[in-house]
Amino acid sequence: MLAEIIAVGSEMLTPHRQDTNSLFLTAGLNDLGVEVGFKTIVGDNPRHLVEAIHNALRRADILIFSGGLGPTEDDLTRECVAEALHLELFTNSDVVIALQERFKARRMEMPPNNLKQAQVLEGAELLMNPNGSAPGQWLETVIRTADGHTHRRLLILLPGPPNELKALFTQEVRPRLADVLPPSFLARRVLRMALIPESTVDARTSPIYRRFTDVETTILAGHGEIQLHFLCAKSTQEEAEDRVDQLVELIEREMGDDIFSSDGESLEEIVLLMLGLRGFTLSVAESCTGGLLSERLTAIPNASRNFLGGAVVYSNDLKVGLCKVPAKLIQQNGAVSPEVARALAEGIRERTKASLGLSITGIAGPSTLDGPDEGKPVGLVYIGLADEEDTQVKRFMIPGDRNRIRLWATQHALEMLRHSLQ
Amino acid sequence: MLAEIIAVGSEMLTPHRQDTNSLFLTAGLNDLGVEVGFKTIVGDNPRHLVEAIHNALRRADILIFSGGLGPTEDDLTRECVAEALHLELFTNSDVVIALQERFKARRMEMPPNNLKQAQVLEGAELLMNPNGSAPGQWLETVIRTADGHTHRRLLILLPGPPNELKALFTQEVRPRLADVLPPSFLARRVLRMALIPESTVDARTSPIYRRFTDVETTILAGHGEIQLHFLCAKSTQEEAEDRVDQLVELIEREMGDDIFSSDGESLEEIVLLMLGLRGFTLSVAESCTGGLLSERLTAIPNASRNFLGGAVVYSNDLKVGLCKVPAKLIQQNGAVSPEVARALAEGIRERTKASLGLSITGIAGPSTLDGPDEGKPVGLVYIGLADEEDTQVKRFMIPGDRNRIRLWATQHALEMLRHSLQ
Numbered sequence: 001m002l003a004e005i006i007a008v009g010s011e012m013l014t015p016h017r018q019d020t021n022s023l024f025l026t027a028g029l030n031d032l033g034v035e036v037g038f039k040t041i042v043g044d045n046p047r048h049l050v051e052a053i054h055n056a057l058r059r060a061d062i063l064i065f066s067g068g069l070g071p072t073e074d075d076l077t078r079e080c081v082a083e084a085l086h087l088e089l090f091t092n093s094d095v096v097i098a099l100q101e102r103f104k105a106r107r108m109e110m111p112p113n114n115l116k117q118a119q120v121l122e123g124a125e126l127l128m129n130p131n132g133s134a135p136g137q138w139l140e141t142v143i144r145t146a147d148g149h150t151h152r153r154l155l156i157l158l159p160g161p162p163n164e165l166k167a168l169f170t171q172e173v174r175p176r177l178a179d180v181l182p183p184s185f186l187a188r189r190v191l192r193m194a195l196i197p198e199s200t201v202d203a204r205t206s207p208i209y210r211r212f213t214d215v216e217t218t219i220l221a222g223h224g225e226i227q228l229h230f231l232c233a234k235s236t237q238e239e240a241e242d243r244v245d246q247l248v249e250l251i252e253r254e255m256g257d258d259i260f261s262s263d264g265e266s267l268e269e270i271v272l273l274m275l276g277l278r279g280f281t282l283s284v285a286e287s288c289t290g291g292l293l294s295e296r297l298t299a300i301p302n303a304s305r306n307f308l309g310g311a312v313v314y315s316n317d318l319k320v321g322l323c324k325v326p327a328k329l330i331q332q333n334g335a336v337s338p339e340v341a342r343a344l345a346e347g348i349r350e351r352t353k354a355s356l357g358l359s360i361t362g363i364a365g366p367s368t369l370d371g372p373d374e375g376k377p378v379g380l381v382y383i384g385l386a387d388e389e390d391t392q393v394k395r396f397m398i399p400g401d402r403n404r405i406r407l408w409a410t411q412h413a414l415e416m417l418r419h420s421l422q
Numbered sequence: 423m424l425a426e427i428i429a430v431g432s433e434m435l436t437p438h439r440q441d442t443n444s445l446f447l448t449a450g451l452n453d454l455g456v457e458v459g460f461k462t463i464v465g466d467n468p469r470h471l472v473e474a475i476h477n478a479l480r481r482a483d484i485l486i487f488s489g490g491l492g493p494t495e496d497d498l499t500r501e502c503v504a505e506a507l508h509l510e511l512f513t514n515s516d517v518v519i520a521l522q523e524r525f526k527a528r529r530m531e532m533p534p535n536n537l538k539q540a541q542v543l544e545g546a547e548l549l550m551n552p553n554g555s556a557p558g559q560w561l562e563t564v565i566r567t568a569d570g571h572t573h574r575r576l577l578i579l580l581p582g583p584p585n586e587l588k589a590l591f592t593q594e595v596r597p598r599l600a601d602v603l604p605p606s607f608l609a610r611r612v613l614r615m616a617l618i619p620e621s622t623v624d625a626r627t628s629p630i631y632r633r634f635t636d637v638e639t640t641i642l643a644g645h646g647e648i649q650l651h652f653l654c655a656k657s658t659q660e661e662a663e664d665r666v667d668q669l670v671e672l673i674e675r676e677m678g679d680d681i682f683s684s685d686g687e688s689l690e691e692i693v694l695l696m697l698g699l700r701g702f703t704l705s706v707a708e709s710c711t712g713g714l715l716s717e718r719l720t721a722i723p724n725a726s727r728n729f730l731g732g733a734v735v736y737s738n739d740l741k742v743g744l745c746k747v748p749a750k751l752i753q754q755n756g757a758v759s760p761e762v763a764r765a766l767a768e769g770i771r772e773r774t775k776a777s778l779g780l781s782i783t784g785i786a787g788p789s790t791l792d793g794p795d796e797g798k799p800v801g802l803v804y805i806g807l808a809d810e811e812d813t814q815v816k817r818f819m820i821p822g823d824r825n826r827i828r829l830w831a832t833q834h835a836l837e838m839l840r841h842s843l844q
Contacts, residue, residue: 011640011642012461013448013457013458013459013460013461014448014452014640015445015446015448015449015452016445016640016642016649016651017642018440018442018444018445020440022440023437023438023440024437026435026436026437027437030436030437035435036435037435037464037465037467037470038435038462038463038464038470038474039434039435039461039462039463040460040461040462040463041460041461041462041463042459042460043459045459048459048460048481051480051481052460055477058473059470059473218433218436218438220438220439227438229438283740284734286713286716288720289717289720290716290717290719290720290721290725290731291708291713291714291715291716291717291720291732291734292713292717292720293713294708294712294713294716294717294734294736295711295712295713295714295716295717297712298710298711298712298713298714298734298736298828299712299824299825299828301787301788301789301824303712303736304736304737307736308736308737308739308740309712309733309734309735309736309737309740309744310713310733310734310740311731311732311733311734311744312706312713312716312720312731312732312733312734313731314716314720314725314726314729314730314731315726315730315731315774317730317774317775318705318730318731318732318774321773321774321775322731322733322744322773322774351743351744352737352739352740352743352744353739365723366723367723402721402723403721406720406721
């Protein structure tokens with residue numbers, strides 16, 4: 001079964017907007033054993049849209065449309081599908097009543113344009129939209145290709161706003177698809193690693209995963225992280241899970257401690273989990289990362305159980321004032337130095353009475369400022385980790401621009417913490 | 423002139439990866455007066471790719487391919503373009519030599535597969551790739567459609583890695599396109615506003631921008647911000663700029679102070695700029711936003727000139743310890759209260775000797791914790807802003823999930839600061 005996703009809307013042909021619905025739709029289709037063969041993005045142009053529909057009818061079994069179901073003149077999906085398949089559009093009186101009630105509830109007059117949304121393709125089933133005014137449509141049809149053969153085609157029309165599309169797909173489309181498609185039993189796992197080059201991961205793991213020809217393996221790299229995605233389809237759920245488990249076990253044996261999570265958790269989630277297991281609290285002192293490390297940790301719900309907070313000590317005065325770093329130490333060594341990293345980690349730990357103090361000081365660029373750090377290279381970062389007994393400091397040289405240096409510095413800090421908690 | 427962007431690669435048909443090159447390419451093409459009519463995303467499947475090329479040749483004047491130029495068996499763009507246009511592929515000896523030197527410089531043996539990258543389409547011009555091993559290709563050709571008409575077509579093959587694609591497009595493709603296309607004079611402006619509903623902006627500005635039928639207006643909304651993009655093409659640069667200026671002036675008159683920038687700067691850039699003009703310094707105390715406000719400010723280069731840093735006071739002890747909030751005040755009012763917001767803003771200002779202290783305390787959810795804030799609703803946020811003379815505190819109820827509440831809280835804080843600096 002091959003699907004094509006057709007995203008309709010001129011805004012997605014500008015430099016500013018991208019189709020994002022297709023990622024969600026692809027995941028949902030893959031879960032049901034349907035492969036996505038093409039994605040087409042087309043503007044609010046009837047000639048272009050009809051042409052795109054003709055192409056998709058030739059090459060895909062399932063056509064999923066997102067967008068173009070609104071009430072404006074630019075919303076053309078219904079009309080263009082009707083034209084491509086030579087179908088009539090009928091006004092559905094239930095939808096008209098629902099629309100009128102929707103407007104009445106908001107004490108608004110319904111503009112006549114909105115009646116467009118009540119138009120239903122001949123032979124289509126309506127998919128009720130809990131989050132918006134435009135219903136989706138489900139149409140099973142048969143087409144005849146130029147060579148005279150006939151083919152069954154399924155067309156699914158969904159509204160563009162992601163909250164509407166997701167609810168409709170989950171509540172209406174998914175169960176209907178499960179009914180018409182052969183059953184599919186899939187097992188998935190995601191292994192995550194930080195700060196290792198993709199080529200190293202591939203060199204070490206490909207001899208293993210290549211032997212599992214029945215497991216689809218994808219390597220994704222970015223933001224200082226490597227992910228290995230495994231996907232296996234079998235005739236029973238147990239068989240699929242067993243097969244993925246076998247592969248994961250071998251990969252875990254090879255990569256060992258480099259794997260920070262085997263069930264998809266993020267690095268910050270894992271670190272918070274480990275802090276929780278040990279009953280430890282953490283405070284941080286950040287210079288060049290300016291709050292990014294705190295922000296990443298506090299983005300996780302209930303971080304407050306083990307994360308106390310910290311100081312963003314962008315200026316040297318704040319390093320002294322908030323983290324008790326001796327001013328002389330900064331004068332002598334510069335703010336970006338192992339000595340200051342150590343003093344920051346120890347200072348924030350002591351001041352906040354945390355079990356652990358973690359510090360980052362570095363040069364994120366684009367240029368080195370004046371003062372004692374003049375001449376130190378952009379990308380130089382020191383990270384300090386203080387506990388009751390000891391403080392360790394590590395030096396890193398991180399290539400790239402300001403954003404990358406800041407992100408990777410927080411990755412290194414989280415990895416240092418994770419290793420020390422193991 | 424209509425262009426189609428064809429992104430080649432099976433990873434972009436998974437739920438994990440998206441084509442992002444097309445946004446960059448669209449901006450570059452629009453600048454030269456070329457509209458993007460379609461985007462097609464197709465996997466590493468020769469039958470699918472050839473079919474996609476046939477469709478694109480029928481409907482677009484310019485076909486830009488990204489990806490599929492690497493050395494592996496999955497890299498099929500060259501072969502499929504050759505098949506679709508019935509062209510030969512020739513091995514270019516200059517590219518072979520360049521490839522061999524590349525491997526030699528890295529002291530590696532060149533795998534025979536890599537010779538694929540030296541294959542050039544009959545009649546194509548090579549585009550040298552400064553950042554990678556696969557050169558791009560530029561092919562001008564003529565096709566005959568089923569109706570017997572002939573059409574000129576331009577095909578541009580670019581490598582998929584964004585750094586390679588961007589360099590090649592900028593250095594090689596752009597100048598060549600400018601030579602073959604009629605000159606185009608474009609003026610653009612972006613007006614940005616925070617925290618206003620999109621519908622309000624549209625209701626107030628559409629009566630104005632609709633009168634400028636020669637200026638293309640796009641409204642983008644998201645992340646607590648509304649952007650109005652204006653684009654105008656005229657026969658001279660001056661004429662285009664004048665026309666956009668006229669529209670911007672009218673919109674500025676209507677929206678007034680709600681517009682925080684008229685040249686595309688972000689809210690944090692504007693706030694830092696205003697602090698700089700006044701010679702003020704800023705420190706922040708963040709509870710529920712956990713460092714996000716600091717992180718946004720320090721993501722801007724040279725933020726350190728006016729941003730001193732601050733405290734992430736996630737725990738109540740840190741509110742007391744780092745920002746001198748009286749413990750009794752928290753006991754009596756809860757951490758999420760106007761009293762604590764005031765004390766945090768005044769405390770961080772005093773402690774760091776900043777001109778201004780800005781504080782955020784609120785409930786980001788997903789659930790209210792125990793203690794004095796029990797029962798306060800998720801989304802309740804207080805923001806405090808202290809200067810030498812006075813402290814103002816505002817209350818906000820922000821709907822949505824944890825991420826949205828955190829982001830909008832920082833938007834409100836930056837907007838409060840911006841208004842006070844005006």
